[in-house]
Amino acid sequence: KVYTDYFFDEPAYNTHDGGYVPLERLDVPEQPLNIPPLLEPDRETETDTYYTLVAQAGETQILPGAKTKTWGYNTTLLGKTIVFQKGKHIHVTLKNELPELTTFHWHGLNVSGPIVDGGCHAPVYPGETKQIDFTLDQPASTTWLHAHPCPSTAEQVWHGLAGLTIIKDDVEAKLPFPRNYGVDDVPLILQDRRFHEDNQWDYHADYDPDGVQGPTAMINGTVNPYFEVKTQKVRFRILDGANRREWRLHFSDDLEFTQIGSDGGILPAPVRLTKLMLTCAERAEIIVDFGQYHEGDVVTLFSDDMPIVNFRIGKFAPDTQVLPGHLVDIPNPEPTPGLPVKKVVMSGMDEEVMLDGQKFNMQRIDARQKVGDVAIWEITNTNQMDGGMVHPFHMHGCQFLVLSRDGHEPYPNEHGFKDTVGVNPGEVVRIKVWFTLPGVYMYHCHIIEHEDGGMMAQIEAFDPEHPQTYHLMDMDTL
Ligand code: C2O
Ligand code: CU
Ligand code: CU
Structure with a gap:
């Protein structure tokens, strides 16, 4: 499929x-x-x-x-x-x-x-x-x-x-993936900027509390990039490194590609796609097979209708290797019995953004979870579909599993470890969360201006045998 x-x-x-x-x-x-x-x-x-x-x-x-x-x-x-x-x-x-x-x-x-x-x-x-x-x-x-x-x-x-x-x-080393960095294992850090006078950036001039954007796509710091394809298959490690922009990726000719990894690792099985949307901070590893092209052809990667990278096809040896149907085993621990579902609410837009009805406070620990406990978290985005936005929910200190979206299966490419999940307006996303190390960890929307604007909270993962006190900064001591 x-x-x-x-x-x-x-x-x-x-x-x-x-x-x-x-x-x-x-x-x-x-x-x-x-x-x-x-x-x-x-x-x-x-x-x-x-x-x-x-x-x-x-x-x-x-x-x-x-x-x-x-x-x-x-x-x-x-x-x-x-x-x-x-x-x-x-x-x-x-x-x-x-x-x-x-x-x-x-x-x-x-x-x-x-x-x-x-x-x-x-x-x-x-x-x-x-x-x-x-x-x-x-x-x-x-x-x-x-x-x-x-x-x-x-x-x-x-x-x-x-x-x-x-x-x-x-x-990962045993899987038949390209892994020659910069040749057939290529990072794509997707960002956007506005170039002002003398080619300078001006964050304050472009400020928007719902996330700063610019009209120019910048990939790995390059504007209008091309990449010379020297192997039939290329693995891309794609990061949405933008402050606010979503990337809706697709290739010319609707070229099919295979997603093999998400934020926290390799997927249990490869997923074949022609389109891929990333919200802020999400990663996807994909393998693109350029086998149908010939030297001199150009394949273009688009976001919506804008070309963002041109791939110049060079000479390459044929590669007939096929990916196995199963890639890795993902541990799936049972939820710890008796734990309540931990509810998190992302609300508002602009300066009104909040997490659980309040703004982030560096000195306040908002939640606690025992190290090793496996808890169900339920993340709600209360925005209206009309005029609302997808808030990418991110957690520090763990990789979680996406269980459901509004009671339905997660998206087909969400069966591996994630640390960031886009939550649609009005949607309730359930995830399974466990911590392996004690500490204080933030969780927040990864539209970075929302995070700075207070759509963020923090949790202490604690070990009852070794209680700890943490020195938490506040804005004034910074
Ligand atoms: Cu990518 Cu709290 O961070
Ligand atoms: Cu947000
Ligand atoms: Cu983080």
């Missing part, structure tokens, strides 16, 4: 927003797609890997003419890609060379909160260096790193503080 729709509710697409900014084609020459370089470890042993991450300001040649002032991790824009091996003990030196405080949030990693996780309680002040370490115990997946200081996450991400992180494990 090949799915040919976007699954989400069409009346809620961002194209219907009052403030929607349609994508426009900038009249600049095509440029090769930037492939973020890999971050080299400082050193590595059998068991441990050491990195230094630097949040830095710089200038990037994005458009012809003046360079754009941008921020990045170990580079001037976005970040170097970090590849983690499951099971290794990772040590990271975090350095802030920016003129303001920042945090380093590992979106999608099951690491302890609130410090290692890098949410708002873990500031690194300008000029400061901090050390964190963690051991990764989660399946191969595509996750990401972004700034998360409250309430300026959105602005810092807009400046460029977002990078890709890839987890590898022995299970």
Whole structure:
């Protein structure tokens, strides 16, 4: 079966927003797609890997003419890609060379909160260096790193503080997937920006409390990118790294592709699609088979009706490998008996956005769940279908399973681990949540201006044997 729709509710697409900014084609020459370089470890042993991450300001040649002032991790824009091996003990030196405080949030990693996780309680002040370490115990997946200081996450991400992180494990390594980074295993970080005078970004000029947008698609930091296809099959690790924009992806000729992964890992079975919608912070890994094309052809990736990447088909050897019908086993623990359903309500739009009827407070713990308990969470979006929006619900510190949407099956590509799920207006989405590490973790809408605007709360995952007290920051001590 090949799915040919976007699954989400069409009346809620961002194209219907009052403030929607349609994508426009900038009249600049095509440029090769930037492939973020890999971050080299400082050193590595059998068991441990050491990195230094630097949040830095710089200038990037994005458009012809003046360079754009941008921020990045170990580079001037976005970040170097970090590849983690499951099971290794990772040590990271975090350095802030920016003129303001920042945090380093590992979106999608099951690491302890609130410090290692890098949410708002873990500031690194300008000029400061901090050390964190963690051991990764989660399946191969595509996750990401972004700034998360409250309430300026959105602005810092807009400046460029977002990078890709890839987890590898022995299970994924045995699957017949392309994995030659930058050649047939290619990141696509989807963002949009508005270029003002002298090719500069101006977050405040473009501000919209429902999410900042720009008319120019920027893929891995490249405007009007092309990519040279040198193998018949290419795996794309797609991240919606935009502050607000939804991406409705499809190829020219309605080319079919196969989704093999979601936020938190490989899917239990491949899903064949011609269309894919991503809400903010979601990831999808897909494999595209260019076998029907010939050298010199161009295949285009669109979002809605706007071309965003051109694939120039080169010479490649035929590849007849077929994907197995079963990819990985997804653990599916039974809910802990006797636990009430944990209800979460996302409401409002603009400045009115709230979570459970209130705004985020850094000092308030809104919920508690025992480490190891498996709880059903029920996420409601109270927006009206008419004029409402899809709110992407994200949780730190765990990967969850989507159980149902309004009592029905989740979408066909939601059978793997997720950390972000788009909830349609009026919809009730049930998910299964468990934490493996004690800590304080945020959960929020990932339209980043909604998060900064208070559509966020935090939970303590606790271990009754080892009660802990946490030093929670507040806006004034920041
Ligand atoms: Cu992608 Cu709270 O973060
Ligand atoms: Cu996160
Ligand atoms: Cu929202």
